[in-house]
Amino acid sequence: MNLNQKYQHRMSSKRIKLVRADQTPLSNKEVLISQKKHKFLFGCGAFDSIPLMNGEFQGEDQKFMEERFEKWLALFNAATMPFYWGGFEPERGKPKTKPMMKAVEWLKENGVEVKGHPLCWHTNTAPWLLDLSNEEILKVQLERIHRDVTDFKGKIDMWDVINEVVIMPIFDKYDNGITRICKDKGRIGLIREVFAAAKEANPNAILLLNDFNTSISYEILIDGCLEAGIPIDVIGIQSHQHQGYWGLEKTHEVLERYSHFGLPIHFTENTLISGSLMPPEIEDLNDFQVEEWPTTPEGEERQAREVVQMYQTLFEHPSVEAITTWNIVDGKWLKAPAGFLRKDNSSKPAYDELLKLIKQEWWTTKNLVTDAEGYINVSGFKGDYEVITGDCKGQFTLDRKDETETIIIL
């Protein structure tokens, strides 16, 4: 099968014995195998879950946001949550832990994996750092990591530890505490400190280095970190394509260069535009400030094609373990029409096409019949499954190959 070959690394198989509560085998029974969740992380920003879960929307607005999140949950299984220091702790000593916790717990209840983003970054960092000495800035940065990683342990076990370090010490748009300490300690010196703090606070967390820079500078930075023994679990690559789709060539090239390290890769911030593109001469995406940036019918068709090709390309590559769409809806970061939903919550073609890929083409549902001893052989996309017969159900997971398992059907 072509599909099986192309996505072999996404699939697994298992021999399963189905038994009743009294351990007697469920012999010669028709059963339905139904996938419930992907192992692969199809992620999206879920920032709006904080106001939604904390009663900040009223009446129609709340309904509207609930509808939006219904569509969110139908497509995605992983959320990126905003831990920008400036927003999370605008006043020193008063972190917004509680409202964040409410949202995170709601996402977890809905089967969503949650990642915190980011623990250290020069942009949107706490403005009150500017009043401190470099020694104090580093101290409170590490304390902040200890506090937040500890507070959310078991709920958030995946962190963008530090963001955009390639430019961090030479960032010169405005003074900020993090650029100051990065200049002081050097890039890798700072990465070492923040990763050590995160690791100490949650030894089992998955820790990412994240950058938009995909040049050899980032490769060399990763090489340096790994040679210095820094416990990077995952390489994070941003892919904000406001100036146009990378295309197959660049995507393959980036995958080849970054898979070389033998670490998993997450595409942490993916955007593809459904309107006119940002002019190519603009270097920093943040410099493109517009009143409005409309989505267009032709743009939406193009976006759908590009989204499908990008997701297919990344899903095909064995090193990639996550793709995160930056915003589900248009008009968020830089007002870009980069959502899969329009502002009125209606689905763009990209949403429909991606839903087909994730929940149909890459999704396993099948009818099987147990043998005389109650066995079935299941193969399908890695993830969590239900097996159903009549009113009875059992659960299993497809992950590593060639396991055998006995499941009690209740």
Added chain:
Amino acid sequence: MNLNQKYQHRMSSKRIKLVRADQTPLSNKEVLISQKKHKFLFGCGAFDSIPLMNGEFQGEDQKFMEERFEKWLALFNAATMPFYWGGFEPERGKPKTKPMMKAVEWLKENGVEVKGHPLCWHTNTAPWLLDLSNEEILKVQLERIHRDVTDFKGKIDMWDVINEVVIMPIFDKYDNGITRICKDKGRIGLIREVFAAAKEANPNAILLLNDFNTSISYEILIDGCLEAGIPIDVIGIQSHQHQGYWGLEKTHEVLERYSHFGLPIHFTENTLISGSLMPPEIEDLNDFQVEEWPTTPEGEERQAREVVQMYQTLFEHPSVEAITTWNIVDGKWLKAPAGFLRKDNSSKPAYDELLKLIKQEWWTTKNLVTDAEGYINVSGFKGDYEVITGDCKGQFTLDRKDETETIIIL
């Protein structure tokens, strides 16, 4: 004094007592203080000393080359010698150690510091590496370092250990053994191995990392090496300005970014052109292949101005400890008119102007009178000196400040 302020880090002072062989002080005597050598390394390639010292030139040719080296020795105090593996050991197991040794010994006798360049590089490497497995290539690369560093210990105690690592694993002009192992081990992994081998063979040698890349990629590479504990003594920066003089702004910017590491900086390969410039659209200097590349009168005037400003700028910066002109004569690498001599050995303005800087403006010669107890207070540019009175002489060195020394005048 303006000169003293600008070059304070290049100067020192010492209180010296002059005595006769019988230890009686040389009281109230006029003495001449005469600088013999700079501490700062004014370097140049001296590749032609190998054929010259090994009888490869005859008659007029030999005389012509001797004249060239007279001018070389009048200006420079440091030589870069070619250890390109392909040329040094074209046939495996037959390194050209003997002819190299003759030239190195002759340079040392003439008071010249010698640096070997380079021990590992993807260009001009041994072609026979292509027949070996990656494991074997690394093994012979490290053996080669052990052998050559050991053979020349005490004569060459300064090495460009590895060259142009930023592009090493992505160099794709042709297959070569070094790119293969750099891909395999990673940039910093390979740097670690070659530096360890050089350090083991000669623990007192000064070991350089050298690159033409002055982007943040090289900064991050250095950061990574230092964080990984690799014993880099000096940061080597190439400055082949075939496409035009860097100018003050770029030079200052590079100095600021690279002095940040707190290591000495050597400008290892400096070229400034005295003809028409290489077109700006050419990315790799090696791609500009011309029949002839003439020096011009206007070009020579421009070159002289730029050489003077570049040397002044680098000599002013406390981190810089060496500047090496790549070729003394025109028509060598890429046929560029980058020499300080024309092909007929006649001096260009750059030669005359630089000689004035190095041997007059930055050079200390003065008459002093000893006091009743034989003391003089000497201050001047750091380096080696003679003190002369009548037919008698003594030697001293100006380096660290505020030392006191007794010198016997014989």
